[in-house]
Amino acid sequence: MIKKYIGLLFIMLTLVGCTSKNDILENVSQEIKNYGISAEVPQVDDLAVNFVYVLPSPTATGDVNTVVISYTERKGELLKPNSNQNESKKKVLYGPFEGDSIFNLSISNVENSLDNASSTTVADLKMEYTVTNDRLILLANQNHMSYMIEGQITSKYTEESYFDVMAGIVHSVHVNTR
Numbered sequence: 001m002i003k004k005y006i007g008l009l010f011i012m013l014t015l016v017g018c019t020s021k022n023d024i025l026e027n028v029s030q031e032i033k034n035y036g037i038s039a040e041v042p043q044v045d046d047l048a049v050n051f052v053y054v055l056p057s058p059t060a061t062g063d064v065n066t067v068v069i070s071y072t073e074r075k076g077e078l079l080k081p082n083s084n085q086n087e088s089k090k091k092v093l094y095g096p097f098e099g100d101s102i103f104n105l106s107i108s109n110v111e112n113s114l115d116n117a118s119s120t121t122v123a124d125l126k127m128e129y130t131v132t133n134d135r136l137i138l139l140a141n142q143n144h145m146s147y148m149i150e151g152q153i154t155s156k157y158t159e160e161s162y163f164d165v166m167a168g169i170v171h172s173v174h175v176n177t178r
Contacts, residue, residue: 028052028094035065036109039145041094042169047102048075051095066108072099103151103162105169112146114139123167131159138162142170 029040035054050072057064068090076098114137117128129138136159138149147170149162 024094025049031093032067032107035067036063037065037067037107037145038109039067039107039173041069042105042172044071044165044169047071047073048099049094050075050097050099050101052093053090054093055090064108064110066106067093069105069107070096070101071103071105072097072101075099102157103149103165106146106148106150107173108146108148109144110146111141111144112139112148113141120163122163123171125167125170127163127166129159129163136162138166140166140170147173 025041032039032041032052032054041049041052048071050070052067052069055066055068079096079098081092114128114130117130117139119126119128121127125140125142127138127140129136131137131153134153136149136151136153138151140147147166149166149169151157151162153159153162
């Protein structure tokens, strides 16, 4: 009988833990909208969100905002806030957690472009990209917003896989925000 209750308690705690993580990211998505960015935190297969922050607007009117979302393969413990002066200019919405960043996704409420970039189209989404050494910067504009991925190219995370991830992110953001 006690084993039955312990098993039931374990299942309930597991469900509560999963729900609260999703609820937290859902709340972060709602807060992102307060900055004029009509996007939710995109989920990426096999990766966890490591941190989310908003960069301050570079304009006096405060109408240009960018949210940065970092993805990792293994999310660890929550880190203590950094008192670095440059770090204090950003508004942290989630994290940061221990874990090596695979890539950062920046979503801005204005379109952008990359200088001297190559271009490709995946799933009807035009993208610009640059590669320097083993670092990729990938940009796509959609519905007056820009999406930029900055990540390291490896045997697992190739240019092509980043193109597919970007197409999936942009598609999911626009399907979920309609």
